[in-house]
Every structure is written in structure tokens, then in C-alpha cells.
Amino acid sequence: MNVQHADPLEEVLTLVGTTSRLSVGLAAGGEWALAFDPPEGVKFNAIRRGRCLLTVEGVPEPIELAEGDCFLLVQPRAFTLAGGADVRPVPAAPIFAAATDGVARVGDGEDVLLLGGRFDFGERARELLLDALPPVIHVPGHTAEAATVRWALEQIAAELRARPPASALVTEHLALVMLIHLLRLHLVTAGPGGTSGWPAGLTDPVVAPALRAMHADPARPWTVSQLAGVAAVSRSTLAARFKQVVGRGPLEYLTGWRLELAAARLRRGDETLEAIAREVGYGSVSALSNAFKRRIGVSPRDYRRRAGPV
Known part of the structure; x- marks a missing residue:
């Protein structure tokens, strides 16, 4: 039997109309904590410098994020980013509304630097893809498998610094490259119970x-x-x-x-x-x-x- 093969992940991402949008960066230092409302779409952040804690509504334990780490917030849940465990968070929206030069600032100094944005999908994405994934996907930056994600982040950062012609389009495509690699890494490393539905079948x-x-x-x-x-x-x-x-x-x-x-x-x-x-x-x-x-x-x-x- 002559049988062709296709890539289901590629086809689903194409079908649901995946797009990306970068937000302003975040620079933080000292004692700081920001409380975020449940985001639209799928939120992503990458730690370009320093360390912080991610706490997601409904996820029992906070996630320690180090330089090079990134995460996808797959479900629309409230979350907190903080420099430490015992800092009372303040609402993030006013901090980001006051951003200058594409960077929001909180606390004292710039010990921590984050780059973030979101992925938007068409109306069928929730049932076709997102409901099969855990509420948050964390990819440690020190792993060899995350090399392509780190490369994409370096290119995004370079585009944002220099702002050459068509930089917005380039960064959007680089962010989609990052999303695909994050999903690939999750599918490979999730193990039993980490994914359900057809994504679990891919491995x-x-x-x-x-x-x-x-x-x-x-x-x-x-x-x-x-x-x-x-x-x-x-x-x-x-x-x-x-x-x-x-x-x-x-x-x-x-x-x-x-x-x-x-x-x-x-x-x-x-x-x-x-x-x-x-x-x-x-x-x-x-x-x-x-x-x-x-x-x-x-x-x-x-x-x-x-x-x-x-």
C-alpha cells in the first residue's frame, strides 16, 4: 500500500489560524511581584536575565524560572510573576500601561528581564489543541533540547533592539517558530498523562x-x-x-x-x-x-x- 504521511501538528496549527503578538518587555529588581488577569490567547514569557517565580491559578506549586527558561500559559488563568515568595503582588496592568521604550519596570533595578507576548488562535483551537495540553508548559533553558527556542529568542531580542525594516513581521514569525518548538519539546518530554487526545498520539x-x-x-x-x-x-x-x-x-x-x-x-x-x-x-x-x-x-x-x- 502506497501511503503518504503528513504532520498533524502543522496541519492543526495552520487550520486554527495561529498568529503571534509580542508585548512590551518587563524589567524588575529588588522586591517585586505582579498579578496578571487571565490572558487572552496563549501567553508566553521568556526569562532573558535573572530568576523569578511563576504562580498559576489552579497549579499547586509555584514554578521557579531561571535565565533562558520560558513558559506557555495555555489556559486563561490568573497568574503571578514575583522576585520572591513572600512579596505582596500589585496589579500588572497599570505597570504595563506606564511602559516606556517598550519596557515596563517594577521594583528596584533590572536584575530580571522578561520578554513576552501571546499567541492567538481561531475558534476551534480550544477543542482541537489547547484542551489536550496542561495549563502551563515550562521549558527549562539549560536543556539541550531548548537550543532552537533560545536561538529564536536571541533573534527576537536583536530585532527589537535594532528595529530594522519589517522587524515586526520577522519577530511574529520567530515567535511562531518558538511556539512550534515549545510544543514539540512538550510532546517529547511530557510522559504519560502530560498530554491527551491526538497530541498524545504523535509520540x-x-x-x-x-x-x-x-x-x-x-x-x-x-x-x-x-x-x-x-x-x-x-x-x-x-x-x-x-x-x-x-x-x-x-x-x-x-x-x-x-x-x-x-x-x-x-x-x-x-x-x-x-x-x-x-x-x-x-x-x-x-x-x-x-x-x-x-x-x-x-x-x-x-x-x-x-x-x-x-
């Missing part, structure tokens, strides 16, 4: 080949036996392992992914329902409509009408 030796095959050719009339052949295991082994790791069976996953692709095309609004049905593996508009309404809750036509022009 599973049985599930990953089947996942990549379905993403490469979602319109193909896959059977569990064919997918098992791709994974070089028995049909029963693939079915059981896929359900255990991803949380649903392979064909149920395939149906969900086909409908996500259909929904993305409907949001763009530039294809006929006949073309969309054919491209995502349904033989007719009625077959697509029935599956779409069963899973999404509305017909494709109503979905397109509600989504409006993108």
Missing part, C-alpha cells in the same frame, strides 16, 4: 503512523485494517491502542478531522458544498450534511452563514 509508536496517514489523505475511505497495516500491527491492537491514547477510535477520529477540514473551508466561503464534500471524503452533499449536523449541531449551509466572511 506513540503505534498511533503516530496511523494519525499521519489519515492527515495525509483524509478523503481516502480508510478502514481500521488499512490503518493497522500502516502501523504494522494487528487491527485489534491499533483499535485498542488508538482508543486508549487518543480517547476515541481511529475512524471516529477520522470523521472528526474531516468535519474540521469541512468547517474551515466553510469559514473561507469560497468553495461549493459539492467540492468540500468531495475533498474531505464524503460522496455527496447530503452525506456531508448529515455528518456535519450530527457532530457540529447545524447544517453546513447554516454554519457558513453564521461564520460570515473571514
Whole structure:
């Protein structure tokens, strides 16, 4: 069987319309602590100099951050950054509103320097990607695996210092490079229970080949036996392992992914329902409509009408 393979992480990040936005930096020293409201999107910060403590609502223990470390706040939760454990935090918003030269300042001196921003996603990102991740992902800067993240941060810092032409566009793309590497590192190092859903399948030796095959050719009339052949295991082994790791069976996953692709095309609004049905593996508009309404809750036509022009 001639089977192509695709990268599910790349496809999901593309489908949900990932964009990045850098915020002002933070310089801090002495005794300081800032309380942040739950952020929009996915917040990220990198420690360019010094050390501090990150406390996230609902996460039992504070996270010690050292120079070179970075973190993603995946869920919209309140959090605190502090120079020490016993400092009473003040609201961060007024401090950042008073920033000058792209840097907010708090405390006494500049022992600690942070670079941050956020990633924004389309409407389906929460269910497709973010809910499968822990509320906060911490990547220590001293690890060899974080070399590319450190490189991206160095380039971002250089762009922000020099402000050459098109620096904003360059820094946005560099931030997306950083996001992809942070997610890759998490998938490799999370271990059992650190990730759920299809992201957990990306590092599973049985599930990953089947996942990549379905993403490469979602319109193909896959059977569990064919997918098992791709994974070089028995049909029963693939079915059981896929359900255990991803949380649903392979064909149920395939149906969900086909409908996500259909929904993305409907949001763009530039294809006929006949073309969309054919491209995502349904033989007719009625077959697509029935599956779409069963899973999404509305017909494709109503979905397109509600989504409006993108």
C-alpha cells in the first residue's frame, strides 16, 4: 500500500489560524511581584536575565524560572510573576500601561528581564489543541533540547533592539517558530498523562503512523485494517491502542478531522458544498450534511452563514 504521511501538528496549527503578538518587555529588581488577569490567547514569557517565580491559578506549586527558561500559559488563568515568595503582588496592568521604550519596570533595578507576548488562535483551537495540553508548559533553558527556542529568542531580542525594516513581521514569525518548538519539546518530554487526545498520539509508536496517514489523505475511505497495516500491527491492537491514547477510535477520529477540514473551508466561503464534500471524503452533499449536523449541531449551509466572511 502506497501511503503518504503528513504532520498533524502543522496541519492543526495552520487550520486554527495561529498568529503571534509580542508585548512590551518587563524589567524588575529588588522586591517585586505582579498579578496578571487571565490572558487572552496563549501567553508566553521568556526569562532573558535573572530568576523569578511563576504562580498559576489552579497549579499547586509555584514554578521557579531561571535565565533562558520560558513558559506557555495555555489556559486563561490568573497568574503571578514575583522576585520572591513572600512579596505582596500589585496589579500588572497599570505597570504595563506606564511602559516606556517598550519596557515596563517594577521594583528596584533590572536584575530580571522578561520578554513576552501571546499567541492567538481561531475558534476551534480550544477543542482541537489547547484542551489536550496542561495549563502551563515550562521549558527549562539549560536543556539541550531548548537550543532552537533560545536561538529564536536571541533573534527576537536583536530585532527589537535594532528595529530594522519589517522587524515586526520577522519577530511574529520567530515567535511562531518558538511556539512550534515549545510544543514539540512538550510532546517529547511530557510522559504519560502530560498530554491527551491526538497530541498524545504523535509520540506513540503505534498511533503516530496511523494519525499521519489519515492527515495525509483524509478523503481516502480508510478502514481500521488499512490503518493497522500502516502501523504494522494487528487491527485489534491499533483499535485498542488508538482508543486508549487518543480517547476515541481511529475512524471516529477520522470523521472528526474531516468535519474540521469541512468547517474551515466553510469559514473561507469560497468553495461549493459539492467540492468540500468531495475533498474531505464524503460522496455527496447530503452525506456531508448529515455528518456535519450530527457532530457540529447545524447544517453546513447554516454554519457558513453564521461564520460570515473571514
